[in-house]
Amino acid sequence: MILACRLQVEEEEAGVRLDVYLARNLPENSRSYLQRLINEGYVQVGGRKVKPSYRVKSGEEIMVFLPPAEAPEVEPEPIPLEIIYEDEDLLVVNKPRGMVVHPGAGHKRGTLVNALLYHCRNLSGINGVLRPGIVHRLDKDTSGLLVVAKNDEAHLSLSAQLKERRVLKEYWALVYGEVKPAQGRIEAPIGRHPRHRQKMAVVAGGRPAVTRYEVVEYFPGYTLLKVQPETGRTHQIRVHLHYLGHPIVGDLKYGPARPHLGLEGQFLHAGVLGFTHPRTGEFLRFEAPLPPELERVLAKLRAHQADGPGSQPLQQEESVAAQPSSQRGQR
Template sequence: MPERYELEVANENERLDKFIAEKISTLSRTRIKELVKDNHILVNGVNEKVSYKVQQDDHIVVDVPALKPLSIDPENIPLDIVYEDEDVIVVNKPQGMVVHPSAGHPDHTLVNALLFHTKDLAASPEGFRPGIVHRIDKDTSGLLMIAKNAQARECLEEQLAHKTNKRLYLAIVHGNFGENSGLVDAPIGRDHFNRKKMAVTETGKNAVTHFTVLEQFQNYSLIQCQLETGRTHQIRVHLAYIGHPVAGDPLYGPHHTLKGHGQFLHAAVLGFNHPKTNQWLEFKVDPPKIFTQKLTELRETK
């Protein structure tokens, strides 16, 4: 059911989201941010930013719409669970699996599999991505962290926002490097000519990718990438931008490339502070067989 709260400010002078979170314990600051974005929170009849400092005698109205009912069918799809407790799940997503349902992928997703595995997944405002706090592309394999409750979701999302978690990727890319490491700092936004693609653009959002060269072959290299931000297709866009597109990438790479099932990109390492204990957890998984086989072939032709 939708709910309405009316709050009066006595003498506080703090951020709007913090003030509301302290007054309404059922709302996380992440949820408050979403409500502000959708004009469901008004200060004296005005839609203010979450960073707005509340003033004495401010009148705040918070309208909380009912969450959309979850209508995704659980599916008995095997999961490679690396870690699980009452708050989080760490899963090794296979290449070829979409993370959550969308218009083009209504089922057979990671979310469908998670719903069969457990009923304890943090609700999402949209309804179609319970538990999901970050994503990797369909044809990218590797580690994802899943939130099982609202507290875990908020904590994990804050770690992503404040860049305190760890995400390392392995990628086979086109070409060789003259340097051992590098940094790509270039904003990413929607491609002006192809809405299915992202691109480096002046109007895009800040995006930073660090890379280290691990091994070089004939016309290809194995590199490790560390994300500082998490934009859509970030690694794929950044590497194509510097002239080293991910091998096998059908969207950003050349037509002549390594044969596989999409880009050779793997989320190999994931680290974060546990949302309840604050203990640092770090996990590592090997790339899928097709990735390691391709590395063997490249080494043989080195």
């Protein structure tokens, strides 16, 4: 085994579970991955193997070893794809809710990449064998439009457009509460959550992030929004709407423990995608309607709307910028 790192427990860290201790000191790794390393014997405390629940003691030496490298391999799978557009350079697909975009820990099969490789063997290789053709991503439970590059030239062009904010992206999001004003701009930096390393948050020193929103429809206790992210930070829309005080319905990572209207996963759909074609220079714009399971949620809300839409939405735009935690706090 190859030694990856050697750690010594400080006095203030004594009594912490081993998996928690490692997650704090090796934040680039997920806690579940570290638990697997511990269970498989790749972590030793004082030269012996222990369980993830072991409580570390002050002064103990912890050694973390690297497991043998696995040769990455992605199998093509005959998974149905909804292809909105395709030519020699790219595809635009409508990803369903519940599908992971590319293989990773715990998701080696059934991903969009597995389906793409079955449909089309010629994909851009810039992102390696696990993410061929993938220019941008959607979370597992976010449905909607993605563009996939078939060659490196198309990939580079599309990546540059994303970086320069020249790609049009519009999402539909159902959130808790009544969002006022009816149009707004959220400008707040996003970075890794200081305590929960698998989450993102609005934090001082985070990367700049801007999201615009517009109210589409009010319901008692809920608001349907059209959202345009101007930047592309991890979980940006989910984090910004949580920060605004209106988390997305069904979002178990950033939302509250409330009824989710029968949803599994967040009500977030990438409904509009626009970009300049890498070869022709033509601006292409695509739309994908809400999937049936999200339409059913809206139909349920409309059917139970007893008192009408209420007051007319305000039309002014408000900029919601990051403020000290003493003023806003972490919602």
